[in-house]
Amino acid sequence: MKNIYYFLLFCFCVLTSSVYAQDFSCVGFATQNGGTTGGNSATSIIDVHNAAELAEAIGTKKNGGTTPRIIRVNGTINNGGTAIPIKECANLTIFGADGNAFIEQTPLIITSSSNIIIRNIKFTMTGSGGGKDIIEITTTSSNKSQNIWIDHCEFYNETPKASVVDADSSEKDKYDGLLDIKKNSEYITVSWCYFHDHYKSILIGFTATDTYDRKITIHHNRFVRLNSRVPSFRGGTGHIYNNYFEGWLENGKYYSNCIHTREGCNLLVENNYFTKLVKGVYWEPKDAAEGFASGTGNYFDSTVESGFTSRAASSPFTPPYTVEQNDAMELPDLLAQYAGVGVITNYDDYGSQDGNKAPVVQITSPVEGASFDAPADVTVSANATDEDGEIAKVEFYNGNTLVETLNAAPYTYSFTGLVAGTYSFAVKAYDNEGKFASRSVTVTVNNPSLSDAGSLFGENAPADDYFWFNETNASVAEAMIQNGTFSGCKFDATKQTLNKETPLDDHVGAIYIAKETSMTMALPSCSLFKLYLGRGGDFKGNIYVSMDGTNWGMAIASLDGNKKGKLEITCPEVSSASPIYVKIENTSTGDLNIHGANIRLASNNPNNVSTVNNNRAIIRTRYYNLSGVQVRELTGNMIYIQENIYDDGSVEREKMIKR
Known part of the structure; x- marks a missing residue:
């Protein structure tokens, strides 16, 4: 019997240690200024099951609000949208009994309080009106809120599509932020939490003048499908590291902006992972004053339209503490497993190391x-x-x-x-x-520097201006559509852009793209790509580039927001010494006219003939028509470009005739 007991005990220890391969101790700014221990010195735990019991257990300054307390939340607490204040309190821990502890429609307003810990609780305000936050940390005029740790919690909205994607929805601001930190609040750490499906996430500093020198650490959190304020940071210093930021893709468009550096802040942004976003780390010129950020080790994948564009700090701050950080590439899996509720089981559960050191x-x-x-x-x-x-x-x-x-x-x-x-x-x-x-x-x-080898449209095109798709050039325009250089479009020698409000100095005639369709240009090479567009209505659409004509990736340019009339656009991304493809997407409700184009070829495009060196072995051969489009079957009595790829890595091209 004793042997069985020891065996079971051994199994329990092994299983327990394998669950926690992470250290969940309090780190960051909440460890400064004397540290944050909450109610850990309390002699007992107070169990609460409803809002009245929770409010009573929290207490007030006059009613035991500074005596060390550990409050365990059981089940669901709903106060119908009425806030429970944590005002002028101290030495308090509130934690969820298990992964099912749920506080809904019950804002927690932490005012001028210190040494507060909140862990392992799921929060939402869904169904409540007004502009309340789920958790608001603020102060009175005389006292600070300080040394606060929020850990392993979940904050969300149950109507994500209405609140995030549809900016005009009545659900968008049904309630305000998930977690807001205002006024003289400092020495705060937010860790291992899961924020998702809401319009506004974390506001730090509530007005342009709220630039208090607050100190906040945000680490190992998972932010998913949030529109903005992830976070929005005013004033003070912030250490934002090892977080996962995933935006929202709807109808081919990304909606989310993340770390907004605003008035008077100085941020250190390290080893975070960003995906499916409009903006990663940014500031906006409309902000009343500049915010600054320095960063290292961050990963922005190819779906992020704008990565790190915040103003760089002239004097980046160094945290007064040391922490072990994960590489950014570890975060998607790591935080999917360990962020949010249900990972820890007790108020003093800080994880553990399993004894096996990482490689x-x-x-x-x-x-x-x-x-x-x-x-x-x-x-x-x-x-x-x-x-x-x-x-x-x-x-x-x-x-x-x-x-x-x-x-x-x-x-x-x-x-x-x-x-x-x-x-x-x-x-x-x-x-x-x-x-x-x-x-x-x-x-x-x-892209290497490419020499100019003349126009795509032949010798008749000017060297430094547009080739116009007019009646004079009708034969060239029609030929390019017929031979596959241009596809998905039509030519009309009488096409005009009519715009009485803004007279257009255009040229009669255009290649045009019908409403809600796209055209593709197959280019042998490219050193310059410039278009002269026209519309009688506002522009709407995108331009994409591809090396194979199949995988297009993110748009390199957007036409949205340009008013009716003419539009000249240059795309330096369309640059290649080998065949390249451009797709122009028209998402408007009318035709998009291309009146002129200035497309220059690169000097080593396939039309240049090279002598084949027979001392090398050919490992691959490809064929292109004279427009640079790769072909699989050769038709008799036609001229093609034969591309030979050799075993030494060299590539040569020559013209050939198929008989």
Whole structure:
């Protein structure tokens, strides 16, 4: 019997230690200014089941509100939209009994209170009117709110589509923020929480003049489908690290903005993961005064339209504490597992380490921020070691895509044929017990400088101006549609852009794209891409680029917001020494006219003839028509471009006639 007991105890210990591979202790600014311990010195736990019991247990300054208290929330508490104040209180811990503790329609207003901990509770204000926040941390005129830790909680709205995507919905601001921090509130840490499905998330500093020198740490939180204020930060210093930010995609458009640096703030933004967003870390010129941020180790994937555009701080701040940080590439899986309610089980549950130390992995090349010319071959090399075991495998990622797994050194992988863009490569090393560590490196691939080789439209096109799709050039315009250079459009020699309010100095005639359709241009190469567009109504649409005519990625330019009349647009992203494809999308309710185009070819486009060196072996052959479109079957008595790819990596092209 005793042996069975010891065996069960051993199993329990093993299972318990395997659940927590993370340290959930309080870190960051809440550990400063004397630290944050909440009601940990209380001699008993107060169980509450409804709003009245919760309010009574919290108490007031005159009624035991500073005596150490640990309050355990059981089940659901709903106060019908009426707030429960935590005013001039101290030494308080409120935690959820299990993963089902739920406070709904019950704002918690923390005013001039200190040493407060809130953990393991799910919150929402759905169904409540007015502009209340779920949790508001604020102050009276004389006393601060300080040393507050909010950990492993969940904040959300139950009507995400109405509140986030539809800006005109009555549900959008049914209630205000999920967590707001105002006035003289400081020494606050928000950690391991899950914020999702709401319009406004976290407001720090409630007006342009609320620039108090507050100190806040936001780490290891998961932010998903939030429109803005993620967070919006005014005043003081903030340390934002190891968070996961995922926006909202609806009808092909992203809606979410994240870290907004506003009046008087100085932020350190480190090792965060950003995806599906309009803006990552940013400021806006309309702000009354500038906010600043410095950053390192952040990952913005290809779906983020604008990454780190905040003003850089002239004197970046250094936190007065040290913390261990995860690599940004670890965060999607890590926070999906450990952020939010139900992970911890008690008020003093701080996780644990399982005794097995994580492996150590370092990327030895390339260096962070390295740049290459397209098409680029980039070899990533890494070292991996494990102090208390051995390395089982090392994985290589391009963004989130696993591309290679190696079971033994040397740990290297070559990413080949990279086109222009920014790439984040990650290396993840696993030990023999399944624990892992990862590191990432970001590199840039640039288009090489391309020499001008003349116009796409032949010798008749001016060297520095537009080729006009008018009656004079009708034969060229029609031929380009017939041979596949342009597809999805029509030519009309009489087409005009009519706009009485803003007279248009255009040219009669246009290639036009019908409403809610798109056209594709197949270019042999490109060193300059410029269009002269016209519409009788406002412009609406996007321009995309692709190297294969199939995978288009994010838009390189938007036509939205331009008023009716003429529009000249230049796209430097359309730059390539080899065939490249451009898609112009017209999402308006009328035709989009292309009156003129200035498209210059690069000097080494497929129309240039090279001599084949027969001393090398050809490993691949491709064929293109004279417009640069790759063809699979050759028709007799036609001229094509034959592209030979050799075993030494060189590429040569020559004209040929199929008989």
